[in-house]
Amino acid sequence: MRIAVVENGKIAVRETENLKLENNKKGALVKVLGCGLCGSDIVKLVHKISKDGTVLGHEIVAEIVEINSETSFKKCDVIVTSHHIPCGECVYCLHGNVSMCRHFKETNLVPGGFSEYVYLSEEHLKNVAHLKPENLTNIEASFYEPLGCIVRAVKRANLLKNDTALVVGLGSIGILTAQALKAFGYNVIGCDLLAERIEFLKSLGIEAFDVRQLPDDLKADGIFMTSGADKAIDTALKYVRNGGKILVFSSTPSDLSAYPNNEIYYRELTVLGSYSPSPADLRESLELLKAGKVKVKGISTEYKLDDIQKAFDDTISNKIMKAYIKVSSDN
Secondary structure, eight states, X not given: OEXXXXXXXXXXXXXXXXXXXXXXXXXXXXXXXXXXXXXXXXXXXXXTOSOTTOOOOOEEEEEEEEEEOSSSOOTTOEEEOOSOOOOSSSHHHHTTOGGGOHHHHHOOOBSOSSBSEEEEOHHHHHHTOXXXXXXXXXXXXXXXXXXXXXXXXXXXXXXXXXXXEEEEOOSHHHHHHHHHHHHTTOEEEEEESOHHHHHHHHHTTOEXXXXXXXXXXXXXXXXXXXXXXTHHHHHHHHXXXXXXXXXXXXXXXXXXXXXXXXXXXXXXXXXXXXXXXXHHHHHHHHHHHHTTSSOOTTXXXXXXXXXHHHHHHHHHTTSSSEEEEEOOTTO
């Protein structure tokens, strides 16, 4: 089977031995139809976090080709799944910090989403796998996991109904975040530097501005930082109201030498991060997509597996908003 692996700071497509579902082993062997390219995949490649030979990718849509499971899934089912599963019992899970759970971090797709075939454990099938809704295309369904991350972020911010939320950065995550916030009943404004992304959000019926043209008197109850630019922090501090919240859903290219302690202290700001979703967040994500409350058509650009390096390059250079890798050649 073909896989795309990290190799000397690049992504290369290689042939490897076919996966097999071992006798009496619970789980499923799935054929990956497609996999979204996540920002975390880019970070792992660019900053050389993942060692050579690693298969990245986790936003998969797949077809079951072999299965031995106590679940109701069967051969030929087309499914979506996530890659991590919390234990539900540790101190992190009990406090709602599921993405800090050791078991969560240890569970994964085997070998990774940018592979023609993937093994899913019985635990994956029971907790984070779902049938693909018939009204969603494969590309649309691939947003199941990233939108789940956003659902958790919106919940963690815990704003009041009709509060005003400002989304700083309108890449794919920002576009999804703005729509999720609207679906949860908040007043939403988005901002970015790229005109086409501002217009994209406007086309979805959500107010958006060039970040340099935000109203001076805007004071948001919650700021959602979906941009990794250092200057996004300045924007967040400028437009959050006293006593407001800043939700960080991005990593910055460099560690800041100091955080704005006095701003946080004297203005009673709440600053919190959000990373990955729980199984419940993922279920809610799929319902939002299925019901059309979050629209994802036009966000992703499709690439063949052989062109995966170009997909990384085009995303990094902002030529596209997000890439979807069509892994299987026969769908």
